[in-house]
Amino acid sequence: xxxxxxxxxxxxxxxxxxxxxxxxxxxxxxxxxxxxxxxxxxxxxxxxxxxxxxxxxxxxxxxxxxxxxxxxxxxxxxxxxxxxxxxxxxxxxxxxxxxxxxxxxxxxxxxxxxxxxxxxxxxxxxxxxxxxxx
Amino acid sequence: xxxxxxxxxxxxxxxxxxxxxxxxxxxxxxxxxxxxxxxxxxxxxxxxxxxxxxxxxxxxxxxxxxxxxxxxxxxxxxxxxxxxxxxxxxxxxxxxxxxxxxxxxxxxxxxxxxxxxxxxxxxxxxxxxxxxxx
Amino acid sequence: xxxxxxxxxxxxxxxxxxxxxxxxxxxxxxxxxxxxxxxxxxxxxxxxxxxxxxxxxxxxxxxxxxxxxxxxxxxxxxxxxxxxxxxxxxxxxxxxxxxxxxxxxxxxxxxxxxxxxxxxxxxxxxxxxxxxxx
Amino acid sequence: xxxxxxxxxxxxxxxxxxxxxxxxxxxxxxxxxxxxxxxxxxxxxxxxxxxxxxxxxxxxxxxxxxxxxxxxxxxxxxxxxxxxxxxxxxxxxxxxxxxxxxxxxxxxxxxxxxxxxxxxxxxxxxxxxxxxxx
Numbered sequence: 001x002x003x004x005x006x007x008x009x010x011x012x013x014x015x016x017x018x019x020x021x022x023x024x025x026x027x028x029x030x031x032x033x034x035x036x037x038x039x040x041x042x043x044x045x046x047x048x049x050x051x052x053x054x055x056x057x058x059x060x061x062x063x064x065x066x067x068x069x070x071x072x073x074x075x076x077x078x079x080x081x082x083x084x085x086x087x088x089x090x091x092x093x094x095x096x097x098x099x100x101x102x103x104x105x106x107x108x109x110x111x112x113x114x115x116x117x118x119x120x121x122x123x124x125x126x127x128x129x130x131x132x133x134x
Numbered sequence: 135x136x137x138x139x140x141x142x143x144x145x146x147x148x149x150x151x152x153x154x155x156x157x158x159x160x161x162x163x164x165x166x167x168x169x170x171x172x173x174x175x176x177x178x179x180x181x182x183x184x185x186x187x188x189x190x191x192x193x194x195x196x197x198x199x200x201x202x203x204x205x206x207x208x209x210x211x212x213x214x215x216x217x218x219x220x221x222x223x224x225x226x227x228x229x230x231x232x233x234x235x236x237x238x239x240x241x242x243x244x245x246x247x248x249x250x251x252x253x254x255x256x257x258x259x260x261x262x263x264x265x266x267x268x
Numbered sequence: 269x270x271x272x273x274x275x276x277x278x279x280x281x282x283x284x285x286x287x288x289x290x291x292x293x294x295x296x297x298x299x300x301x302x303x304x305x306x307x308x309x310x311x312x313x314x315x316x317x318x319x320x321x322x323x324x325x326x327x328x329x330x331x332x333x334x335x336x337x338x339x340x341x342x343x344x345x346x347x348x349x350x351x352x353x354x355x356x357x358x359x360x361x362x363x364x365x366x367x368x369x370x371x372x373x374x375x376x377x378x379x380x381x382x383x384x385x386x387x388x389x390x391x392x393x394x395x396x397x398x399x400x401x402x
Numbered sequence: 403x404x405x406x407x408x409x410x411x412x413x414x415x416x417x418x419x420x421x422x423x424x425x426x427x428x429x430x431x432x433x434x435x436x437x438x439x440x441x442x443x444x445x446x447x448x449x450x451x452x453x454x455x456x457x458x459x460x461x462x463x464x465x466x467x468x469x470x471x472x473x474x475x476x477x478x479x480x481x482x483x484x485x486x487x488x489x490x491x492x493x494x495x496x497x498x499x500x501x502x503x504x505x506x507x508x509x510x511x512x513x514x515x516x517x518x519x520x521x522x523x524x525x526x527x528x529x530x531x532x533x534x535x536x
Contacts, residue, residue, distance in 0.1 A: 007406075009432045011290045013283035015179035015333055017447055021186045022159045022279045029156055030411045043468035045149035045419055052155045056190035065283055066445035138275075143298045145424045149415035149467055151313055156413045164277045177334035179285055199417055200311035283447035289454045290431055293424045313417035320423045324458035 001129065004031040004071040008063070019063040025055060028087045028099045031071035035085065038123045039105070047108075053082070054102040063089065063096045075127045081105050081113040083124070086131050135263065136207040138165040142199045153197040159189060162221045162233045165205035169219065172257045173239070181242075187216070188236040197223065197230045209261045215239050215247040217258070220265050269397065270341040272299040276333045287331040293323060296355045296367045299339035303353065306391045307373070315376075321350070322370040331357065331364045343395045349373050349381040351392070354399050403531065406433040406473040410465070421465040427457060430489045430501045433473035437487065440525045441507070449510075455484070456504040465491065465498045477529045483507050483515040485526070488533050 006027055014020035037043060039050055063069060069091045076084040087099040105116045116124075140161055148154035171177060173184055197203060203225045210218040221233040239250045250258075274295055282288035305311060307318055331337060337359045344352040355367040373384045384392075408429055416422035439445060441452055465471060471493045478486040489501040507518045518526075 004409075007432065007435065009428065010282050010284075010438075011288045011428050011431055013288075013447070014278050015281035015283070015285050016182045016278075017179075017283050020279045020281075021189065022156070022163055025156045025159050026411065026413050029413055030409065033409065036412075045151075045415070045467070048150045051193075053193050054191070055155065055193075057188070059185075059187050059189075065447070141272075141298065141301065143294065144304075144416050144418075145294050145297055145422045147313070147417035147422075148412050149417070149419050150412075151417050154413045154415075160277065160279050163279055164275065167275065170278075179281070179333070199313070284450045285447075289457065290424070290427045293427050297424055313419075316418045319461075321461050322459070323423065323461075325456070327453075327455050327457075 002031060002034045002073040002127070004033065004073065006030065006069050006071060008065045008067075008069060010065060013065045019065065021057075021059060024057050024059070024063075024089060024097050024099070027069070027071050027089060028055075028057070028073075028101065031073040031087055032085060032101070035073065035075070035083075035124075035127075039120055049106055049108065050083075050103045051106040052101060052103050055099065056101075057097055057099045059097050061094060061096045063091050067091055069096070072132075074129050075124055076100070076131065078116065078121060078124055078128060081115050083116070088132070136165060136168045136261070138167065138205040138207065140164065140203050140205060142197070142201075142203060144199060147199045153199065155191075155193060158191055158193070158197075158223060158231050158233070161203070161205055161223060162189075162191070162207075162235065165207040165221055166219060166235070169207065169209070169217075169258075169261075173254055183240055183242065184217075184237045185240040186235060186237050189233065191231055191233045193231050195228060195230045197225050201225055203230070206266075208263050208266075209258055210234070210265065212250065212255060212258055212262060215249050217250070222266070270299060270302045270395070272301065272339040272341065274298065274337050274339060276331070276335075276337060278333060281333045287333065289325075289327060292325055292327070292331075292357060292365050292367070295337070295339050295357065296323075296325070296341075296369065299341040299355055300353060300369070303341065303343070303351075303392075303395075307388055317374055317376065318351075318371045319374040320369060320371050323367065324369075325365055325367045327365050329362060329364045331359050335359055337364070340400075342397050342400075343392055344368070344399065346384065346389060346392055346396060349383050351384070356400070404433060404436045404475040404529070406435065406475065408432065408471050408473060410467045410469075410471060412467060415467045421467065423459075423461060426459050426461070426465075426491060426499050426501070429471070429473055429491060430457075430459070430475070430503065433475040433489055434487060434503070437475065437477070437485075437526075437529075441522055451508055451510065452485075452505045453508040454503060454505050457501065459499055459501045461499050463496060463498045465493050469493055471498070474534075476531050477526055478502070478533065480518065480523060480526055480530060483517050485518070490534070
């Protein structure tokens with residue numbers, strides 16, 4: 001499980017007084033950093049080979065400015081050319097949001113999905129786990 | 135169906151060269167403006183009575199900087215205290231992303247969900263429709 | 269003078285209850301769209317030839333969610349390889365923020381500033397004006 | 403000097419391939435966290451007493467996705483009711499952007515600027531310093 005610690009920013013809140021809901025996908029994407037690195041070790045955009053095809057978020061509780069949050073990120077399933085990621089946002093030890101995202105391994109040159117190569121598959125394998133919290 | 139025209143911004147793209155995936159929930163939220171107004175006619179944050187509990191996005195095709203996009207927003211279902219919204223992003227006449235979001239009508243004072251009042255329910259009704267495109 | 273009409277988004281406000289200060293540079297950049305187009309008619313990132321070197325914003329009054337704003341953008345001065353832009357944000361007929369930005373015409377291939385070519389200079393000229401409001 | 407370490411996010415880049423210029427004010431605001439805390443120890447929005455009146459940024463070099471950045475924040479001057487802040491963005495040991503911002507101590511209740519109280523003034527004093535790098 002990858003752990004990313006984030007300090008909420010004033011600019012990430014909204015007039016209702018909490019973290020705006022559109023900030024959560026930004027944080028979840030930030031939490032996928034190490035996964036991106038497994039696919040593109042130098043994180044270069046010109047070799048970028050992941051395309052997001054789906055994301056969903058369940059908002060469990062409000063998240064507040066003023067206390068750090070923790071993004072937990074894990075791999076739910078490795079398909080032939082796709083990758084399912086699970087993610088959760090914690091603040092003060094409580095889950096605030098849960099997310100799922102699906103990426104496809106994609107060749108920019110051939111403009112289509114490709115099977116995930118064996119070496120990346122091996123690097124991903126230790127991070128596969130069932131969703132926590134039952 | 136509510137139509138919101140948006141001009142993509144440079145700051146909404148990313149290094150891969152397209153609109154970043156985290157921009158889409160921002161645009162979909164922008165497309166809910168008229169729905170927010172049906173619940174809070176003066177759009178005042180201190181009377182805000184909608185809480186988002188779920189969002190999902192299917193990314194169909196890349197969206198590009200340089201051409202305006204159109205956000206289409208409709209109501210899928212009105213529950214007792216919840217509201218299901220459907221949304222789609224079009225560019226150049228083609229769907230690029232589809233979204234769904236669920237809000238709960240919420241009393242800030244009582245800190246809990248409330249039945250959607252009859253007058254708001256009547257105002258919402260004409261905007262209920264089946265998902266387009268089959 | 270270029271006029272860009274923008275509908276403020278919930279995600280652009282902050283917990284204090286107004287539009288967050290970091291949203292203003294985003295809107296001012298959006299207001300430079302037609303200027304970008306004079307430099308890069310097809311707005312393609314791979315031919316992008318403008319690099320920002322300076323920006324400043326004076327915040328005059330708060331800007332609110334719920335009413336559209338107008339961004340006014342003009343050219344203050346065309347230098348040899350640089351361009352000075354003036355900008356102002358209006359809401360309800362009142363100025364809320366004033367900005368200035370400076371760009372340099374830049375060759376990505378040669379990795380250095382270049383004189384602005386005569387044809388772009390001619391296209392920019394009609395948009396040069398003194399700062400309004402004295 | 404306050405040091406804030408930030409991991410750049412994909413969503414903070416733009417199509418040109420670097421960190422978008424509008425991200426820098428977001429990071430600089432994030433770097434003012436400890437200063438905000440000196441004014442509002444519990445960081446509560448309902449007691450927020452700082453209003454930004456000016457910001458400027460000089461962009462020295464491009465900032466890249468893939469390596470952490472460091473925001474350095476210091477106090478340049480404490481006025482009667484205003485505060486001048488200096489800030490710099492470093493990546494790979496090199497300055498990439500320099501900023502300045504000015505805040506006014508503001509009473510939300512009285513809707514006007516107030517003298518900065520002696521206790522806050524004392525807490526700020528140790529953080530006043532000349533701009534580094536000459």
